[in-house]
Amino acid sequence: MKPIVPKKNEPVRIGFYICHCGTNIASVVDVEAVAKYAATLPNVAVSRTYKYMCSDPGQELIQQDIQESRLNRIVVAACSPLLHEHTFRKATEAGGLNPFYFQMVNIREHDSWVHTDRTEATRKAMALARAAIQRVPHHKPLEVKKVGINPNVLIVGGGIGGIHAALTLANAGKMVYLVEKEATIGGHMAKFDKTFPTLDCAMCVLSPKMAAIGSHPNIHLWTYSEVAKVDGYVGNFKVTVRRKPRYILEDLCTGCQECVNACVYKDAKFADEFNLGLGKRKPIFLPFPQAIPPVTMIDPEVCLNFKRGKNPDGSHTVSDKCKKTCVEACGDRKAIDFKQTQEIKEITVGTIIVATGFQIFDARRIPYYGYGVYPNVYNALEVERLINASGPTEGEVILRNGQVPKKVAIVHCVGSRDENTNRWCSRVCCLYSLKLAHLIKEHTHAEVYNFYIDMRTPGKGMEEFYNRIAEEGMHLIRGRVADVYPDPNDGATGRLVVQAEDTLTNKILKIPVDMVVLATGLEPHPEAESLRRMFNLSCSSEGWFLERHPKLAPVNTFTDGIFLAGCCQGPKDIPDTVAQAGAAAAEAFALIDKGHVEQEPNTAYILDDCCGCKSCIPLCPYTAISFAEDTKKAIINETLCKGCGTCVASCPSGSIVQNLFEDVEIYSEIDGVLAEGLF
């Protein structure tokens, strides 16, 4: 099709289209009346309604009209431009016009979906349509800018989500930087013994993937590291990563752990983080046996070779008071370095995947469950570690006093579906509670009571899993646990009573048990807020990172080139995390493979009228504006300008123009929306 370039003085001919969106719009807005009204407005040559404008026939209608009725501007009143502006720009272009001769009117999200009065909604649609119809005559043909894209990818968070995304991209030949804040990758999954619904061994599937990350030529793995700063934009992000000192030189450490054995501390006596304090470690330790990288680290807070306490900048000072038997044991490998300091790395990447996961709800926030008060009350993650063959008890489910529990209560929905704590359903707790019930029974032959509010088991294979576990002979009690208290008939064993109302029989139950397991829900990380700021993301009101569109762009964010994977976006299980990680990798890959990113041409430029006052120059957050000494005028570097329009609004001589948002365009919209009689 030949591109149609409207000649200078050719009259403006607008095609106006209003979409029924099935009944989404038409049931509230009188679309016929709006089309009739639009037809009376100046420059409107064609005015139509159509059932689904975004469908192929809808788009073809536009293309056909452009050719047959010599249209040179297109206005579509339908859904949000954030959803379909792109679609209609493409249709406008396919019809032979410059795509920027198009303007969209939002009469679904901003009108039919939020108003009920047909007259008012119709008037609003008319006013908004008028604004666009008055705006388009001022539109100019514009070019989409193409800028190159850096093929490297940054992945933040090395849980199963980050791991899967990293391997997918690295296997496709992309260079990946994987930044994990803990000393090992693996995330929560590395703590589990078995996973629902298949009850397959978690580490059997995870550890090969972790090992592949550690040895992949295309992956730079930076554990015990944090992203400190992000600048730039899609295709070209400049990222600063801070690598915290672990006092071990990663390249030299072979993971033999001879240093750990040689440590002057003969016994492990410090709470071990990986086992949530249920086990003990030495000042020098490997985070857990299958850690990747398989490199030890030193805890300067307890190592005798460091002075106690931190310096104001967070660093630690070497005291040199220890015999350093570890250094002796390491010998020629020379992998221990007490003088190691934090290292700052600067990298450039084109795309970023955020996969920072979740934290579990802190059960101390519900005091009547007694977590942190009664030693026999555990959270689910601790029980995962107790069940785990490589955990602190080598897979024996024993209480803190060394006894094997005979009766166990599992309390569902702790910190989920609760007005007082978190309102959302954490999605995995019912299922992992069933898993834990099965595993506890298998390990201890205990009698297990599951207290649930509703048994939620959606997803492939999950209901079958529920049936299977239920048949194993659990007590499944529908009722929220109201209280956990020490059994008055008990001496020193720490037995507890769980009180709940069975809502199916309307009976108050008081069941004495040896162990209470709290199925703690999933929560956003406390530092999600600072990450959000750094990556310029949005969060839902609960604090989960917000996807660009819940259905159509579930791994995209509002910042181009930044994608989400896993539980940082919301609670989900491992299969969904992996699926999302694959999708995020594919989105990043698609961008990289295209070789360039297209940028909205909404940049600003300065007219000759500039009086040289320089007031715009300090306003630009991207330092895109400079002063040309020869002409004594300001100039905007188009490649640096991101099109915010801040300078435009400030210029006292009105000499700055923002493409797509020119002053005349906004003024004609103001005039349009205020149309007489349309309120």
Next chain:
Amino acid sequence: MANATQSPLPNSTWKPRIVAFFCNWCTYTAADLAGVSRMKHFSNVRIIRLMCSGRVDPQFVLEALAKGADAVLIGGCHPNDCHYVEGNYKCLRRYQMLKRMIADMGIEPERLRLEWISAAEGEKLKRVVNEMVETITKLGPLGLPQKFEQWDREMEEFANHVAARDAAAGGGCAEHGTNTQPLETAHA
């Protein structure tokens, strides 16, 4: 355009007319979210999309009021969340200046409101819109275009009065000669 400004639907009684300038990344998206979540709110707020609240030229606000808006609502990202780093701070500065300016012009400060509404705050958007409509309904119309017309009429009357007086005096004004032009009206 004359007939276009005629009401196509009969019986329009007075309702506040509010023009809103929303940034693309937060508040416009919040309005979309309110839509997707079907959060019903008043229909009197007409949204104009800008890329950033930093694009809001004080002139836009004055123009909207001059063209008949009873109030203006500006929506941007929360502090530190602006997609363009700090456009919202620039907007805040201009807003504070505008607040003083409109007060000096005798316009109630409630007629201009700035709100930070993030992409996730559909609920807040609904609340702000409804509150604003209620406040302005109580305040009543601003009616600047009508006031302009009235002022123009008064100016014209005054000019006629001066001309008539000068004519009666016979010689005209010493400085301007005999052919006194009618004073230019403020809003021709």
